[in-house]
Amino acid sequence: MAVLFEPYSLKGVTLKNRVVMSPMCQYSAEVDGQINAWHFVHLGARALYGVGLILVEATSVQSCGRLSTHDVGLWSDLHIERLAKLVEFVHAQGAKIGIQLAHAGRKAQPGDEPIVGPTEVPFSDRYAIPHALTPEEIQEVTRDFVRAAQRAVKAGFDVIELHAAHGYLLQQFLSPLSNWRTDHYGGSEQNRLRFPLEVLQEIKRVLPPPMPLFVRVSAVEYTSEGYGLEEMIRFCHAFKEAGADLIDVSSGGATPAAVNDYPGYQVPYARRIRQEVEIPTMAVGILGSPALSEAVLASGDADLVAQGRALLRNPAWVMEAARELNAVTEVLVPRQYGRAFPGWPRLER
Secondary structure, three states: OOHHHOEEEOOOOOEEOOOEEEEOOOOOOOOOOOOHHHHHHHHHHHHOOOOOEEEEEEEOOOOHHHOOOOOEEEEEHHHHHHHHHHHHHHHOOOEEEEEEEEHHHHHHOOEEEEEEEOOOOOOOOOOOEEEEEOOHHHHHHHHHHHHHHHHHHHHHOOOEEEEEEEHHHHHHOOOOOOOOOOOOOOOHHHHHHHHHHHHHHHHHHHHOOOOEEEEEEOOOHHHHHHHHHHHHHHHHHHHHOOOOOOEEEEEEOOOOOOOOOOOOOOHHHHHHHHHHHOEEEEEEEOHHHHHHHHHHHHHOOOOOOEHHHHHHHHHOOHHHHHHHOOHHHHOOOHHHHHHHOOOEEEOOO
């Protein structure tokens, strides 16, 4: 059996394979943060075609934390019902589903609402100057992360991912590029870690014990003024101790710095974190070659592989990977599509 199609268990959740749909913003939600028919088709199609774990795009815990006025939200109980219906459909296809909780901080563009950050330092000259959060406001953001996590549990999600990457609010506090605070939330490595760690700890307290908590990180910042991999490894040790179950390893995003990307360019970061922190990792970043994804897993560089643009281009990527890796018998095809896949085992639902 190809490792890509082996089941994977983490706490109380078992995935039917190691393929994860990476959370990708669609900028297609209603202005009140509600998902709509687009999200049902977009996410549901990948569940139909065999992805093991679907991750819903960055979902804002505060309306002011959206990257656009059409981002998905979970800052209100009113968001639960539609998300629960999406969860129900994905589960019916034999897939698991998670949601990525996020706050864009100084990178937010939520229309007329003011934006916030660790300090009054904009992301670039094209972005507004953020309001520097007071300690009391930081605690309120933490509470909103927790409330969003509780709503995700009510909606029936299998996994929660905490977004601490790509230059969003939690990474903004981790990074010396954006965190110039002089109080106990800034300055030293320990102080810069404080807010993301508090969010993680408080979310962990309200999750059912079998529910895994992922953390997405940017392993490096691609500039000498930012943090590097060694510091991120120390951050990940703290995340693990606070209850993180898996690290989703990406990179960059804190500044507009250019990235020299190529197939598998972030895999070495996932490997180092997995080895040195002794925690499961997910690799991501131009892993659309089935052979490359299989090699990442087979060599022990990561436990899961996330596909982003490859799944945008081809919802049936899992099927093509199964053919390429001679693993056809390991993938169930919905009975409604059976005529297109003669000889494949069927999902009778």
